[in-house]
Amino acid sequence: MARRSRLRDRWTAAGGEAALVSRPANVRYLTGWSVPGAVLLLGADGRDTLLSPAAPVTDGRTGPPCTTGDLRCTVLPGDVSDPAVAAAELAAAGPATALLAVEEHDLTVVRHRALAAAAPRLRLTGLGRAVEQQRLVKDEQELAALRVAAEITDHALGELLESILVGRTERHLALELERRLMDHGADGPAFPTCVGTGRNSGLPGHRPGDRRVEEGDFLSVRLGARYRGYRCQIGRTFVIGPAPADWQIELYELVFAAQRAGREALLPGTEYREVDRAARHPLEAAGYGDVLEPGTGHGVGLEIGEDPRLSPAAMGKLDACVPVTVEPGVHLPGRGGVRIDDTLVVRPQADGGPELLTITTKELLAL
Amino acid sequence: MARRSRLRDRWTAAGGEAALVSRPANVRYLTGWSVPGAVLLLGADGRDTLLSPAAPVTDGRTGPPCTTGDLRCTVLPGDVSDPAVAAAELAAAGPATALLAVEEHDLTVVRHRALAAAAPRLRLTGLGRAVEQQRLVKDEQELAALRVAAEITDHALGELLESILVGRTERHLALELERRLMDHGADGPAFPTCVGTGRNSGLPGHRPGDRRVEEGDFLSVRLGARYRGYRCQIGRTFVIGPAPADWQIELYELVFAAQRAGREALLPGTEYREVDRAARHPLEAAGYGDVLEPGTGHGVGLEIGEDPRLSPAAMGKLDACVPVTVEPGVHLPGRGGVRIDDTLVVRPQADGGPELLTITTKELLAL
Known part of the structure; x- marks a missing residue:
């Protein structure tokens, strides 16, 4: 071999x-x-x-x-x-x-x-x-598996968004997402599906519990399919109800801008910590430096958190054909928060720049 | 603490x-x-x-x-x-x-x-x-959690047996069992649910695939709930159709007798390897020595495969209040096989002997 x-x-x-x-x-x-x-x-x-x-x-x-x-x-x-x-x-x-x-x-x-x-x-x-x-650098067979994993993930999430969410528990929504991943051909979930609503939204390691989705909540989900061993990750945050509150719009736009900056930094030759800095800086500048996590992204492949790490202390530079997540987030204790995670493949600017695998919209949807 | x-x-x-x-x-x-x-x-x-x-x-x-x-x-x-x-x-x-x-x-x-x-x-x-x-030795709080886990597991399996099975895939049945575990209050499955039908039945580490349940099949399932961190395990084998074939009845009765012998050996002071021998001997005597697994049971608790190991080389003696599985099985390559797994708590004879936590019937059901 x-x-x-x-x-x-x-x-x-x-x-x-x-x-x-x-x-x-x-x-x-x-x-x-x-x-x-x-x-x-x-x-x-x-x-x-x-x-x-x-x-x-x-x-x-x-x-x-x-x-x-x-x-x-x-x-x-x-x-x-x-x-x-x-x-x-x-x-x-x-x-x-x-x-x-x-x-x-x-x-x-x-x-x-x-x-x-x-x-x-x-x-x-x-x-x-x-x-x-x-x-670190994936071959075409590996990237093909990751693309299928991302497609399955987008499908599962898309179907959930068409269903009624108010009144259902985090645990129930997480189960349904995992069932839909399997229905669309996943070998299994890439990692335990995370659903947080209200004050639990935007918590990265939250385990879905018995809290029910309510009007006015932020609802954050993080899921991914495993396909032929390859794991991808998506994270999205929605607002429940007819219209988001001002603080929700403001926080969402901030995290969205940070995530976009991280995505745009994904080019061959860029240092890992520069990507992290791009996504981290807008959040720090807005005063959230103390509540941020150690990293803002990581490699994916046969493991969900593999090399490289996108963090302030990480050493090394991106290569083409390295798939990574970009996933900044802000959680405000007692209120909730926003996370936006994508899986992308690093590509040179000449080839169109980073290839976005998880294509579910990142508009702030009011559901 | x-x-x-x-x-x-x-x-x-x-x-x-x-x-x-x-x-x-x-x-x-x-x-x-x-x-x-x-x-x-x-x-x-x-x-x-x-x-x-x-x-x-x-x-x-x-x-x-x-x-x-x-x-x-x-x-x-x-x-x-x-x-x-x-x-x-x-x-x-x-x-x-x-x-x-x-x-x-x-x-x-x-x-x-x-x-x-x-x-x-x-x-x-x-x-x-x-x-x-x-x-190794569990306190009352731990045993109470295991009893709830077993109750949830029996419920989930019982409901599945009431539904129509022919034509459904192994993967779909495994998903449904896991959903039912959650519906009844499990934190999650204790381990990946195993469903094998036809030639896949009785394979201990089989991953549920796309094979559909057919008339005449052995169908073996192995599942367990996790409740407050504590994990139990049940395994059962059924026959699909109006009546089992002679070879199926014969194999089932053999594994059932072996499993009962293992269960009956569960008393404080018995050596681990004596329990294994009790369950292993009938299968070896029938000529299946070559296809047996290394162990016929193991401890359960916060992990699904914890000490003690019930295997020929295991050293040590059972204590009261140690929960273990007894799970002999025979798989005939190309044909299928039988597994019967229970979770029990070791108790002295004076207290009624081993406490069976997983109470789903072990009659050979034709479904």
Whole structure:
């Protein structure tokens, strides 16, 4: 598989030999298979082995993928949640080389120790975030999956907006959105759907509760479909009733301007923190600096919050074909707030600039 | 909080000083609060601090719980997914003692290293699975939550059985079960609902797909409600159509007998592996030894697969008030299979023996 070859080329150039990939999204990226608990052993000789606690199943396709091309698959006997079992199997299947690079940001101290004990002839070193680095820039197949995820998400949200909202609970609306995502072909929600109304609106991590939608409320929703493993995100805020209040219009316009500034900053070569600054500055200038979240966006792909982070301390520059969210928001405790989230793909100005995947309108709708 | 005092008593008796609890279910158990990314610092002096990336929210109740009793809550500024930020905050809030016990089975190598670097005056040691050990035996409040979770689960399954099943897809049935769990008051599903029909029936990790229920199928479902954080599990297998085939009756009766033997073995003082053997032996004797899973049951509580494991290699003995599943199954590749899962609480014979929480009938229903 081209992705595994590319990774191998990079890390053998850096002096690496065999590597063990354990982070689930990284295993899926490099094999196409999603198996809880599976790890991927990349041999320096090009022989790769998926060590799996069960026959792999991905999106309804059941494995084994064993002997597909250059990937061997070994189903581990025994309880792989026991690190000693996994480590011993690994040692048996493992490389004859002296150096094994592992994902130290994924392995727990206990698993790392069990691995070292079970394979004493191997010297463990760090693979770092090499696979996450490679996952930053998406290929056409990945972008196609993200576009479908966004289309499903827009459909689900659009249908909800046509229904009657007053009197329904946050929890009920969230369930309905998730059902509609599935109806339109999602594998599942990309993350737990967030619906907040009234004083709960605009809270980023709010868990939908029993509060009912009332006239005059802000209603904020955040949802996304997962399609072939790829996750997108949309966030919108509406007003319930015939007309928004002045403070609602003012707050909405402010967040909208901030979100637009963030979107417009999405160009190849722009520093991550510059994008964050573009979205953050209008909100800080309006006096909301104290209530802002640490970041105003993040990468999306096989995980919903992946690299890059769009935050004041983030280091690095955007590349073309990197999909990210832009999602500033302001929540006023006790009153409510506004969030507007989009998923976009970074594109050069010559290609028309950032590609907006989530196209539901960002006008302030009074529903 | 009594749970924190009990933990502190045990580990100070073992020579421990301060401790850092990072595993989410353990943090929730010891504080009552569920906050993604929060860690709990237990001071040797009885001063405990919840280091949280956001105001804690549990089951719709929004924090801060700060200054509730003996628990302080500090909301961390910055991006707590960055281990260096969390570690530095921790060092600032941390104890003046020399020894800090951490959960090495939860902390990644990178977080552990960042912690050591940010707090060089602390010597890190292992807390082991002390909190998991304490979580094994449930108190009355925990058992009450599990009983409600089981009641919700039985209701949801019962309603599904009254509806027409032929022609509906696995995916649609799974969604409907999850919706019914929520309708009856669940916080959410305890785990992804599993529905398998025909050749997919009896597969433990099957993801519901587009296969439709047909006459003559085995239909197996596995679901559970989460209520106040506590998770239960039920699994049942049905036959679709007027009458089961002979092979279906035979297989069902075999798995039923195995499951009953497992249930009847649930008494205080019985070794975990004896329970597993009771459920496993009838299936092995019938020639299915090769297709069995590593375990035939597990503990439930704040996590769906927690200690104890009921498997051939498990070490330890059951105590009263430990809730576990008993869930043997046989899947015949290409044909389908049978699973029967219950959640029960271990009780002494004098108190009537094991308390069955999931009471949906285990007769072989032809639907």
